[in-house]
Structure formats: structure tokens, C-alpha cells
Amino acid sequence: MKLGVYNAILHDRPLPEALAVIADLGLTGIELNTGGFLPPVHVPNIDAILTSDTARDDYLGLFEGTGVSIAGLNCNGNPLHPNPLIGDAHAKDIRRSIALAQRLGQDRVVTMSGLPGGEPGATVPNWIVNAWNSAALDVLDHQWSIAVPFWTEIDQLAGDHGVKVALELHPQNLVFNTADVHKLIELTGATNVGVELDASHLFWQQMDPVAVVRALGPLVYQAAAKDVRINTENAALYGVLDNSFRRLSADEPRTNLGGDEWANEWPKNSAWDFVALGKGHDVDFWADFLSALHEVDPGMLVNIEHEDTELGRVEGLQVAATVLLEAEAKAGLTG
Template identity: 75%
Template sequence: MKLGVYNAVLHDRPLEDALAVIADLGLTGIEINSGGFLPPTHIPEIDEIVASPAAAKKYLARFDGTGVEIAGLNCNGNPLHPNRSIGDKHADDIRRSIRAAAALGQDRVVTMSGLPGGEPGVRHPNWIVNAWNSAALDVLDYQWEVAAAFWSEMDQFAKDHGVKVALELHPQNLVFNARDVRKLIELTGATHLGVEMDASHLFWQQADPIAVVRELGPLILHAAAKDVRINPEHARLNGVLDNGFRRLAPDEDRVNLGGDEWANEWPKDSSWDFVALGKGHDTAYWTEFIRALHEVDPDMCLNIEHEDTELGRIEGLEVAATVLTDAWAAFAGK
């Protein structure tokens, strides 16, 4: 198994410095953001790489002697966004990422399934959380039609380039659990779509990532190491679907998600938080997580994604890397 880091947390420094950080952690892979919600900070020459084998070779040379190699491209976004200025760009970024992956000798691109609006002609996505009424199922029927058409085309595009697309099971997307994965594959007949197993989003839904890995088997194509901590004192009052976010003002530091959409501030009294490995689930859990992934593919890439706001960038990576490497050692020792 290949253990590495998703590079978004290291976008504050040049690629060479990011590679040094990862190597110092004792890890060997870097999953590189290539568009979507975030810019391709560590691969700004992505268009040149797609167009020119020489540019691809030059980019790969930057990894020589570092002890770190590319472990997939990441293009998380919403390619089904009904505001086409966002949706079309994110879809184009996925296609570009697939071409770039092929040019770089990679066979995995991570993204999200996306989320359409609730009906034709609207400008905002509509996430149906609990379809208890017939109107909600009408919305879902429409959204699945949109998704099936898009992902059928994208599956063929990925197949043509020898790349597989791994969808993160992220809520606020149409596909966010095991049942949805099966449905998308059935609707599309896809052979080059599967799952990026990010355990964190399953944890807060009260799903078991290990059970999902074993249920989906070869559909698990890639994995992320990110933990979640439930905060009982707040969850018992507001549940895990708490919407206590704050809109950030234009003069505050905020992340653009496309068009005029921006990330909001996380609730201060959150029902749950993304945390470094070990702060939600112990090393023994991550050992079994690795075991399940290894059963699917011994060469699986498992990359740390750091979003723990209680820890600095490097501090958080150090905490996570210690737990991950300890879990790997426990697994390898059987």
C-alpha cells in the first residue's frame, strides 16, 4: 500500500517544499489537486502537460530523488452544478485531469459525483436529505437522470484514456453512500467509475467505512485518511445535520468554490469536526481500515487529508502520519 498526503494543505509552499515535508513524515505519495473547487497550485502547467509529452516528462523530473511520487490527481468539484458557469468549468477540469493523469502515467482521478438543481432552469443545487414525500422523489428522479447522462459520458472518456475516476462519498452530492454507488453503476453500466474511500464523511453519517469497503470491494479505487470527532454535547441538541454556519464577508479570508459561491465558517458549537487521525478513532481502527483496503487492492493509495482546525498544517500532518504509519506497522506485523 502507498501512504501519502493530499496536497491541498501544503498549497502555501512550492511543490519542492511540499515534497520535502511529505518525505520527512516518512510517506511516499502526493495526491495533487488539479482543479475543481481549488486551483492546481502544484501543477500550474497542467495544460502544457496535456498537450506535450516533453512537458509531462519535465514535470515528472521534479520528483526525481525526492522519495515521493504522484499518488493520483484530485479534482473535487460539482460538475452537475445547475449554474453552468460553475458546472461546466468543473466538468472541463475533470476531463483535463483525466488527460493529465494519462500523460503522467497515473490511472486515478478523484472527484465528486456532483449535485444538480431540483428541476430544469434553476441556478442552485438541491440536496434531498430525506425523501419522505413524493415531491422529493420527483426531484431525485430528475437528478439521477442528469447524473446518469453525465457519468455515462465521463466513464467512456476515462476508459478511452486508461484512467479510473474515484468519487468521494461526500454529502451534498447525489452519491454519498454505498447504495448510491450501486445505483450509479447500474444506471450507467460504468466500468471506469468507483469510489475514493474517505472515511470521514461516512463517520458523521454513522456509517462504518470498513463495512462499506467490504461491501463495495473492487469499486474502491483510492482512499483518504481523515478522521471525525462527534461532539456529543452539541450533537444531542442539534444532530449531525446542523446548519449553524456563518457567511464570511468579502473582506475576510474565504475560499471561492466557483462563480459567486464561497466556503462558510464552521460552527463554533459544531456537532462534529474533521480531526487528525487518532482524535476520533484510534490506531486499532485505522489498522483494520488498512486491512480492508489491502484486501481490495494491495497497491491502494491511502493519502492523509488534513482539515483539523485545532492543529497547524505541519502539526496536523505529523499527528496523522504517526497514527497512519503505526497502523500500517500493526497491519504488516499481522
């Protein structure tokens, strides 16, 4: 098992400095962002790496002697977005990341299943939260008719490159739970598409990440170590599907998600928050989580994703790494 960090939180510094931070944490892997919602800050010369052996070897040389190696690529985005400025761009990033993974000696690419619009001619995605009415099922039928040919193509491309594509089970995507995973595999016949098991999004949906790992078994290709704290008083009033987000204006710091879409400000009185490991679930849970992943694949890549706004970039990684390493030891997976 290889424990590391998803590098987005370290995009504020050059790659060599990011590798030093990770090594100081006692971790050995870095999951590199290669497009999608975020720019590939630490892989700025993707096109050169794809075409030049010298550029590839020079890039890989940056990792030599650091104690940290690449632990998968990540291009989370919405490749099924009905706006081609977003959907086509994110789909291109997935295809390019698959080719890049092969060039870098990697066999895992993390992304999301995507979410189409709700009907032909739609311009924005439509997430069906609860399909209690027939019209909602019509929307889902339309969305699956778009998703199936796309993921059939990607599965073939991944197979041709010796790569496995791991889909994060992220709400606001067509595939966000165990049933959806099995449906995608059944409809596409995919053998190179599976799951990146990010526990955080399962927590707030009241799913059990350990049970999901064991239910999906070999379909789990990679994992993210990220925690969630349920703020029970707010959750009791608003529920976990609360939409009290604030639109950020153009003169405020904000993250572009493609085209003219931007991340919103998190609710002030949130029902739940992303937190560093240990602030939502204790070491015992994370030991069970690592054990379940190890049962699936002893070489599983598990990378910390830090989105705890109460902690600084490195501070949050330090808190999470301490818990993750303690959990590894408690699960008897060290040495």
C-alpha cells in the same frame, strides 16, 4: 499499499518544499489537486503538460530523487451544478484531469459525483436529505436524469485513457453512500467509475467505513485518511445535520467554490469536526481500515487529508502520519 498526502494543505508552499515535508513524514505519495473547487497550485502548467513531452518530462523530473511520487489526481467539485460558470468549469476539469493522468502515468482521478438543481431551470443545487415525500423523489428522478448521461460519458472517456475515476462519498452530492454507488453503476453500466473511500464523511453519517469497503469491494479505487470527532454534547442538541454556519463577508479570508459561491465559517458549537487521525478513532480502527483496503487492492493509494483547524498545516500532518504508519505496522502491512 502507498501512503501519502493530499496536497491541498501544502498549497502555501512550492511543490519541492511540499515534497520535502511529505518525505520527512515517512510517506511516499502526493495526491495532486488539478482543479475543481481549488486551483491546481502544484500543477500550474497543465495545458503545456498535455501537449508537450518536454513539459511533461520536466514536471515529472521534479519528483526524481525526492522519495515521493504522484499518488493520483484530485479535482473535487460539482460538475452537475446548474450554474454553468461552476458546473461546466468543474466538468471540464474532470475531463482535463483524466487526460492529464494518462500523460503523467497515473490511473486514478478523484472527484465528486456532483449535485444538480431540483428542477428544470434551477440555479442552485438541491440536496435531498430525506426523501419522505413524493416531491422529493421527483427531485431525485430529475437529478439522476442529469447525472446518468454525464457519468456514462465520463466513464467512456476514462476507459479510453486507461483511468479509473474515484468518487468521494461526500454529502451534498447525489452519490454519498453505498446504495447510491450501486445505483450509479447500474444506471450507467460504468466500468471505470468507482469510489474514493474517505472515512470522515462516513463517520458523521454513522456509517462504518470498514463495512463499506468490504461491501463495495473492487469498486473502491482509492482512499482518504481523515478522521472525525463527534462532539457528543452538541450533537445531542443539534444533531449532525446542524446548519449553524456563518456567511463570511468579502473582506474576510474565504475560499471560493466557483462562480459566486464561497465556503462558510464552521459552526462555533459544532456537532462534529474534522480532526487529525487518532483524535476521533484510534490506531486499532485505522489498522482495520488499512487491512480492509489491502484486501481490495494491495496497491491501494491512501492519502492523508488534513482539515483539523486545531493543528497547524505540518503539525496536523505529523500527527496523522504517526497514526497512519503505526496502523500500517499493526496491520502487518509493512515490509
